[in-house]
Amino acid sequence: MTWFTVAVVLVVAAAGLLRWRRPAWYWMTFGVTLTTLRVLVRYTSVMEACGLTVPPSRWRLALVRATNRPVPESRPPRILRLRPTRTGLVLRLKLRPGQDAFDVAAASDRLRHSFSMYGVTSRELRSGVVEVRMTGYDVLKRVQMPARLDTRPMRVPVALREDGSVHYRDYRVIPHALTLGATESGKSVYQRNLVAGLAPMDVALIGIDCKQGVELFPLARRFSALADNPETAAELLDALVTRMEGVYQLIRAEQRITADVPDSEIAADIWALPDDLRPIPIVVLVDEVAELALSTKKNDPRRDRIIRALVRLAQLGRAAGIYLEVCGQRFGSELGDGITMLRAQLTGRTAHRVNDETSAKMAFGDISPDAVLAAIQIPAELRGVAIAGDSTGGWHRIRAPHTSLRQAVNICNRHADRTPDLPELAPFRPALPGAPAAPVPLSKTAPATA
Ligand SMILES: Nc1ncnc2c1ncn2[C@@H]1O[C@H](COP(=O)(O)OP(=O)(O)O)[C@@H](O)[C@H]1O
Numbered sequence: 001m002t003w004f005t006v007a008v009v010l011v012v013a014a015a016g017l018l019r020w021r022r023p024a025w026y027w028m029t030f031g032v033t034l035t036t037l038r039v040l041v042r043y044t045s046v047m048e049a050c051g052l053t054v055p056p057s058r059w060r061l062a063l064v065r066a067t068n069r070p071v072p073e074s075r076p077p078r079i080l081r082l083r084p085t086r087t088g089l090v091l092r093l094k095l096r097p098g099q100d101a102f103d104v105a106a107a108s109d110r111l112r113h114s115f116s117m118y119g120v121t122s123r124e125l126r127s128g129v130v131e132v133r134m135t136g137y138d139v140l141k142r143v144q145m146p147a148r149l150d151t152r153p154m155r156v157p158v159a160l161r162e163d164g165s166v167h168y169r170d171y172r173v174i175p176h177a178l179t180l181g182a183t184e185s186g187k188s189v190y191q192r193n194l195v196a197g198l199a200p201m202d203v204a205l206i207g208i209d210c211k212q213g214v215e216l217f218p219l220a221r222r223f224s225a226l227a228d229n230p231e232t233a234a235e236l237l238d239a240l241v242t243r244m245e246g247v248y249q250l251i252r253a254e255q256r257i258t259a260d261v262p263d264s265e266i267a268a269d270i271w272a273l274p275d276d277l278r279p280i281p282i283v284v285l286v287d288e289v290a291e292l293a294l295s296t297k298k299n300d301p302r303r304d305r306i307i308r309a310l311v312r313l314a315q316l317g318r319a320a321g322i323y324l325e326v327c328g329q330r331f332g333s334e335l336g337d338g339i340t341m342l343r344a345q346l347t348g349r350t351a352h353r354v355n356d357e358t359s360a361k362m363a364f365g366d367i368s369p370d371a372v373l374a375a376i377q378i379p380a381e382l383r384g385v386a387i388a389g390d391s392t393g394g395w396h397r398i399r400a401p402h403t404s405l406r407q408a409v410n411i412c413n414r415h416a417d418r419t420p421d422l423p424e425l426a427p428f429r430p431a432l433p434g435a436p437a438a439p440v441p442l443s444k445t446a447p448a449t450a
């Protein structure tokens with residue numbers, strides 16, 4: 001008996017220690033079983049207390065009256081599926097007549113503490129079916145990306161969402177994006193994660209880092225072109241526009257629309273071209289964009305040239321496989337002409353902690369007022385936490401894993417042989433102390449590896 005007591009005390013102590021120090025491990029050892037049991041046992045009473053039940057239908061009442069049986073209780077939504085995950089539980093519920101997805105969303109805070117979970121979110125899957133995602137602990141406190149990630153070309157798993165799912169930066173769905181945030185809020189770490197995620201893919205990376213190149217130049221071995229001052233940036237962007245025009249010529253030449261070409265094979269962007277002809281896609285990363293757009297002079301021709309090139313790339317780049325990833329502290333009309341036009345083209349929006357509402361509005365003002373509020377509420381000590389949204393109005397709290405510059409440098413060096421040589425951008429190729437990477441012709445794509 002004493003041995004049994006000692007064993008129980010040890011297990012409880014171990015569980016307590018894990019829960020305190022390593023919530024992710026606690027969840028996977030004890031939490032998931034205990035919570036599943038708790039949810040199943042308390043389900044009906046919690047749903048009733050949260051106002052998510054409906055009274056029995058008329059025909060049931062008529063039936064019990066006819067057969068003289070006790071009046072049936074109110075019924076909660078039916079559980080279609082309960083799936084434990086690495087970070088929590090996912091419940092799929094079939095709503096009863098008269099309920100809607102908004103009822104569940106409105107009750108999510110009540111559900112959260114009734115089931116003793118850390119977070120509860122819900123979304124409608126299809127008419128009458130709602131998915132409730134619950135997390136067992138604060139997954140953003142110490143971000144651990146799952147080992148198994150869905151890798152597709154041009155889709156980078158860049159951060160973890162609050163509900164435990166992975167946040168992807170999918171360039172083919174959202175070609176251009178804007179990342180805002182106060183200084184020291186985690187923009188550069190986010191961008192570094194993107195570079196680390198893109199490094200193993202078949203893509204050319206181009207960097208414009210006017211903060212003297214401190215963020216991107218250490219990663220130079222994986223970059224096909226880099227600029228660290230506005231003068232070089234202007235020339236680099238012009239060269240990119242020239243390349244984009246060249247790619248359009250190539251697409252035109254390949255279209256050859258005749259009556260017997262099926263509709264699905266008419267090329268309108270680089271992804272419709274055959275593999276051996278497809279130009280390599282390009283991601284242009286711009287850190288501290290205000291350095292490009294600010295100018296001491298009024299009507300500075302260089303500044304206007306830069307903004308014009310960026311606007312053209314944002315408007316036409318997608319089909320030519322040129323994607324923009326712009327980072328800055330603020331990005332509003334005070335930076336001058338053309339900025340709001342450029343911003344309207346940057347579909348993906350991410351806001352790290354901001355110091356004022358106007359900055360948050362620059363990211364989400366034209367998209368979702370809730371997201372503006374959420375961005376202002378990010379606490380200063382949680383660096384790297386951000387709100388990610390897109391122009392559909394949906395948004396999530398995300399946090400990228402803390403990739404150090406050293407880790408990113410190692411990843412970039414490991415994949416340095418994938419760095420393509422773009423002839424148009426050859427003058428901007430960063431000078432490297434080591435051996436140059438093998439040149440890859442414009443249209444050749446290297447064999448894909450995950
Ligand atoms: N996702 C993150 N997780 C943990 N710490 C982070 C994260 N992002 C940023 N930090 C911390 O914040 C510091 C500043 O981040 P940085 O990206 O350089 O900010 P910014 O570029 O916005 O000025 C980093 O040195 C790091 O210590």
Ligand SMILES: [Mg+2]
Binds near residue numbers: 187188215287
């Ligand atoms: Mg920075």
